[in-house]
Amino acid sequence: MAKLRVERLTKCFHGKKVLEDITFEIRSGSFSTILGPAGSGKTTLLRIIAGVEKPDGGRVYLDDEDVTYLAPGKRNVALVYQTFALYPHMKVFDNIASPLKAKKISLSEIKEKVSHISDLLGIKHLLDRYPRELSGGEKQRVALARALVKEAKLYLFDEPLTNLDYKLRETARTELKKICKFFGATLIYATPDPIDALTMSDDTYILYNGKLLQGGPVRQVYDLVADINVARIFSYPSINLINVEIEVRNGKTYLKTPFINIELSHTLDPGKYILGIRPQDLYIISEKDYPSSVNSFPARLHLTYIVGSETIAYAEAEGIELILHLPYIYRITEPKNINISINTSRIFLFDERSWKRVYP
Amino acid sequence: MKDKHLILVTTIPTLLYLFFWLFYPFLYNIYYSLHYYRLPRPELFQFIGISNYLYLFSDADFYLAVRNTILFIAVCLTLEFFLGLLIALVLSREFKGIGILRTLLIMPILIPSISIAILWRLMIFPQMSVINYLLNTLFNIDVHWMAGGFPTFLIVILIDAWQWSPFIGLILLAGMLGVPIELIEAAKVDGASPTTVFFKIILPYLKPVILIALILRFLDLIKLFDPIYAVVTGGGSGIETLSVYIYKKGFKVLDIGYGGSVSVVFWIGAFVAANLFVRRFKEYLA
Amino acid sequence: MMSKIWSFALVVAICLLCIWTLFPIYYGFITAFKSRVEITYWPPTLFPTEFTTYYWITVWFDRPTIAYYRNTLIASFISTLIALAFGLPTAYTCARFNFRGRADTLFTILTFRFLPPAAVVLPVYVFLRELALIDTPISLGLIYGAINIPIAVWVLRSYIRDIPPELEESYMIDGYSRFRAFVNITLPLIRPGLIAVALIILALSWGEFLFASLLTTSSAGKTLPVGISEYMGGEWGYEWNKIMAITFYAILPLIVIFYIVRRHLIRGLTFGIVR
Numbered sequence: 062m063a064k065l066r067v068e069r070l071t072k073c074f075h076g077k078k079v080l081e082d083i084t085f086e087i088r089s090g091s092f093s094t095i096l097g098p099a100g101s102g103k104t105t106l107l108r109i110i111a112g113v114e115k116p117d118g119g120r121v122y123l124d125d126e127d128v129t130y131l132a133p134g135k136r137n138v139a140l141v142y143q144t145f146a147l148y149p150h151m152k153v154f155d156n157i158a159s160p161l162k163a164k165k166i167s168l169s170e171i172k173e174k175v176s177h178i179s180d181l182l183g184i185k186h187l188l189d190r191y192p193r194e195l196s197g198g199e200k201q202r203v204a205l206a207r208a209l210v211k212e213a214k215l216y217l218f219d220e221p222l223t224n225l226d227y228k229l230r231e232t233a234r235t236e237l238k239k240i241c242k243f244f245g246a247t248l249i250y251a252t253p254d255p256i257d258a259l260t261m262s263d264d265t266y267i268l269y270n271g272k273l274l275q276g277g278p279v280r281q282v283y284d285l286v287a288d289i290n291v292a293r294i295f296s297y298p299s300i301n302l303i304n305v306e307i308e309v310r311n312g313k314t315y316l317k318t319p320f321i322n323i324e325l326s327h328t329l330d331p332g333k334y335i336l337g338i339r340p341q342d343l344y345i346i347s348e349k350d351y352p353s354s355v356n357s358f359p360a361r362l363h364l365t366y367i368v369g370s371e372t373i374a375y376a377e378a379e380g381i382e383l384i385l386h387l388p389y390i391y392r393i394t395e396p397k398n399i400n401i402s403i404n405t406s407r408i409f410l411f412d413e414r415s416w417k418r419v420y421p
Numbered sequence: 422m423k424d425k426h427l428i429l430v431t432t433i434p435t436l437l438y439l440f441f442w443l444f445y446p447f448l449y450n451i452y453y454s455l456h457y458y459r460l461p462r463p464e465l466f467q468f469i470g471i472s473n474y475l476y477l478f479s480d481a482d483f484y485l486a487v488r489n490t491i492l493f494i495a496v497c498l499t500l501e502f503f504l505g506l507l508i509a510l511v512l513s514r515e516f517k518g519i520g521i522l523r524t525l526l527i528m529p530i531l532i533p534s535i536s537i538a539i540l541w542r543l544m545i546f547p548q549m550s551v552i553n554y555l556l557n558t559l560f561n562i563d564v565h566w567m568a569g570g571f572p573t574f575l576i577v578i579l580i581d582a583w584q585w586s587p588f589i590g591l592i593l594l595a596g597m598l599g600v601p602i603e604l605i606e607a608a609k610v611d612g613a614s615p616t617t618v619f620f621k622i623i624l625p626y627l628k629p630v631i632l633i634a635l636i637l638r639f640l641d642l643i644k645l646f647d648p649i650y651a652v653v654t655g656g657g658s659g660i661e662t663l664s665v666y667i668y669k670k671g672f673k674v675l676d677i678g679y680g681g682s683v684s685v686v687f688w689i690g691a692f693v694a695a696n697l698f699v700r701r702f703k704e705y706l707a
Numbered sequence: 708m709m710s711k712i713w714s715f716a717l718v719v720a721i722c723l724l725c726i727w728t729l730f731p732i733y734y735g736f737i738t739a740f741k742s743r744v745e746i747t748y749w750p751p752t753l754f755p756t757e758f759t760t761y762y763w764i765t766v767w768f769d770r771p772t773i774a775y776y777r778n779t780l781i782a783s784f785i786s787t788l789i790a791l792a793f794g795l796p797t798a799y800t801c802a803r804f805n806f807r808g809r810a811d812t813l814f815t816i817l818t819f820r821f822l823p824p825a826a827v828v829l830p831v832y833v834f835l836r837e838l839a840l841i842d843t844p845i846s847l848g849l850i851y852g853a854i855n856i857p858i859a860v861w862v863l864r865s866y867i868r869d870i871p872p873e874l875e876e877s878y879m880i881d882g883y884s885r886f887r888a889f890v891n892i893t894l895p896l897i898r899p900g901l902i903a904v905a906l907i908i909l910a911l912s913w914g915e916f917l918f919a920s921l922l923t924t925s926s927a928g929k930t931l932p933v934g935i936s937e938y939m940g941g942e943w944g945y946e947w948n949k950i951m952a953i954t955f956y957a958i959l960p961l962i963v964i965f966y967i968v969r970r971h972l973i974r975g976l977t978f979g980i981v982r
Contacts, residue, residue, distance in 0.1 A: 159878065207881075428806050439816065441853075446829075530976065646917050
């Protein structure tokens with residue numbers, strides 16, 4: 062359990078700013094995700110927190126102690142790499158025991174702890190094997206065991222699920238959360254996958270191009286994205302962005318989209334804006350509900366593909382491409398005319414120039 | 422230990438050691454070259470300015486040595502390239518026993534050049550030469566290989582080629598095996614003949630590798646010494662390279678002053694050449 | 708039809724290459740089994756009519772031979788030790804750290820490899836004479852070490868770069884120092900490459916001729932290459948059987964080394980540039 066505070070961290074590689082002025086604080090015992098696309102600086106940030114990389118500027122505080130330049134071995138932090146980083150020339154047992162041997166604990170105690178953790182993770186039968194003999198899922202669990210056996214203050218995970226196949230990823234998510242809650246550890250989890258953030262974490266921090274765009278409780282960030290970049294990152298599949306206009310007539314505010322006009326309860330300055338609506342918040346409505354259903358419009362559905370038991374659909378209306386995410390299976394064999402309805406309580410409006418959210 | 426300190430501690434001593442044995446002597450060479458200094462009579466040591474250099478640049482033997490060095494480099498590189506290519510082509514096949522063949526044909530690389538020179542010397546030694554026997558019976562000619570001039574030139578080239586063609590061959594082979602198999606197969610499916618496949622697909626892939634091999638060989642050939650020393654017994658042979666020139670005019674007579682001047686010129690030339698070409702390697706590093 | 712021609716050409720090429728490569732070795736080898744008289748037979752025999760192993764044995768009792776072998780061993784080992792002692796740490800930092808002078812350091816080191824020994828031998832000779840270190844295998848070893856450091860640095864660096872730095876980092880996070888990470892993670896994982904480099908440097912030092920011949924004067928310091936070359940002109944003159952016997956005694960360890968490191972040869976000889 063530890064509190065982490067990061068202040069004004071900066072790092073440059075070959076003249077390029079990989080991290081710029083990063084500041085945030087993480088509560089002890091919380092599960093935080095660092096969400097960002099590839100190249101946003103997540104890995105560098107984790108490495109600086111772990112101590113294998115030194116920042117060009119800024120400081121790192123663990124439980125109010127300045128550890129910025131402290132050797133990684135002395136921080137009592139654990140890092141699980143995306144590639145798992147298992148020592149190929151050591152058996153699984155020695156891999157897991159490694160952090161314990163560093164602490165110079167007695168051999169019997171080491172055996173006990175390794176045995177306990179491998180029981181918990183269901184890898185006891187693998188202790189005598191070498192990493193090259195393991196499957197992806199097994200390697201991940203060994204990497205996890207090595208981290209957990211340390212009983213560290215802070216656990217850092219660098220995209221640990223990326224190297225697993227789709228099915229395994231889903232089960233791994235729940236297992237990971239369960240185990241970590243069990244240990245009551247403070248956890249930081251870096252991922253490009255917004256679903257990881259939504260399903261697992263308490264807090265999330267959005268990283269983009271080395272800058273921290275937003276941070277806070279996960280639901281809060283999700284529902285109240287700070288700007289278009291956050292919206293783009295924190296959305297799967299990609300968020301729909303449409304150019305719109307606000308008009309005020311007879312004291313009422315109307316949102317003019319290319320497909321329909323929506324009356325808003327809020328008042329906003331008239332002018333051009335960018336509308337953002339997530340694919341999850343667009344629905345296909347049946348013939349009989351149209352046109353009586355409010356906020357719906359016709360569109361042409363031309364492509365769907367099934368993911369698990371859900372569908373991602375591509376439609377086109379008034380020359381604009383829309384993506385929908387349907388929580389059921391919907392198959393088409395040829396393009397079809399449909400009607401789409403917008404969940405107006407979930408729309409975002411962004412300023413045309415600054416890209417910042419102005420509504421809600 | 423801080424990272425910065427670690428870097429210094431691990432690089433400075435190495436550089437110092439290298440400088441001490443390989444650069445510091447160069448400075449001494451400059452110093453000696455400006456003096457008259459012969460070891461048998463060290464008391465005659467005196468400053469004579471650039472006299473050594475003047476003598477050097479007017480010595481026909483020096484230019485001969487330079488010419489020979491360049492000649493050797495050119496001919497050896499060409500021969501070794503084509504022989505190496507042949508070796509690589511042969512060894513790139515897959516058939517039973519290719520492993521043994523590869524080991525056998527690559528063996529000459531680690532055999533010391535002086536040993537190789539001796540093996541060849543045995544084969545060309547007058548009155549008992551196997552090679553002469555063959556030439557005698559087939560073409561009725563008799564060659565005195567060790568007398569200097571063209572025959573000796575040829576032998577030295579053969580010795581160097583014998584030792585180093587496998588080196589080039591090995592590198593080219595590695596390059597060939599690195600060509601993505603799909604490209605070759607696609608070309609074959611399209612009906613390309615083996616020659617077309619080779620020239621249009623494999624060769625472009627080999628270009629960087631060929632360059633590296635030739636540069637490495639070139640830089641080594643500048644120093645050519647061992648085979649010449651082993652095959653030519655005393656006396657002028659007309660094929661001395663720069664290294665041999667230094668040996669004869671500097672070391673044999675222990676004329677440190679003059680030897681120093683040649684060494685300076687030689688060292689600078691080699692340093693410039695090495696620098697020029699070593700820069701090329703930068704491209705092949707991430 | 709075309710492919711039959713190619714196949715035939717291949718067979719011809721293989722035969723020619725085999726003869727070209729193996730004949731000199733074979734001929735030298737069996738010459739050591741010939742009697743004194745038979746060496747000078749004309750036409751030269753391809754297989755001794757009187758097969759003699761006598762000279763293989765006597766060659767050892769010609770006193771200098773053992774001394775030459777000893778000197779060669781000492782010089783080669785010292786050379787390897789020095790090259791690795793200086794080269795390994797340098798290779799590690801140049802592989803793991805991206806510091807300002809790194810490219811220049813590496814290229815300077817590489818450039819030194821290409822300097823002609825002949826151009827530095829004179830002052831080195833004078834210098835060693837002052838210190839009375841002429842004619843000792845130790846001084847040979849010291850200078851061979853310098854010559855071989857570039858190979859050690861570049862090739863070891865290539866092997867170290869193959870190891871993902873995350874392994875060392877993970878080990879350090881586990882609670883160890885960088886040094887321990889180097890010893891317990893890096894070294895075991897580069898072991899085959901390290902052994903290969905050591906053996907290649909050993910082999911290169913073993914066969915070095917120029918410095919050895921110029922910096923040694925007696926059997927106290929002379930190495931095998933020098934000894935052999937001298938037998939040619941001096942002591943044994945035309946006793947090719949003895950010369951060949953000792954030549955092969957000198958070559959044999961190298962052939963063994965060659966076989967052991969054959970997988971690493973390309974990397975070893977191209978300074979790690981080609982893998």
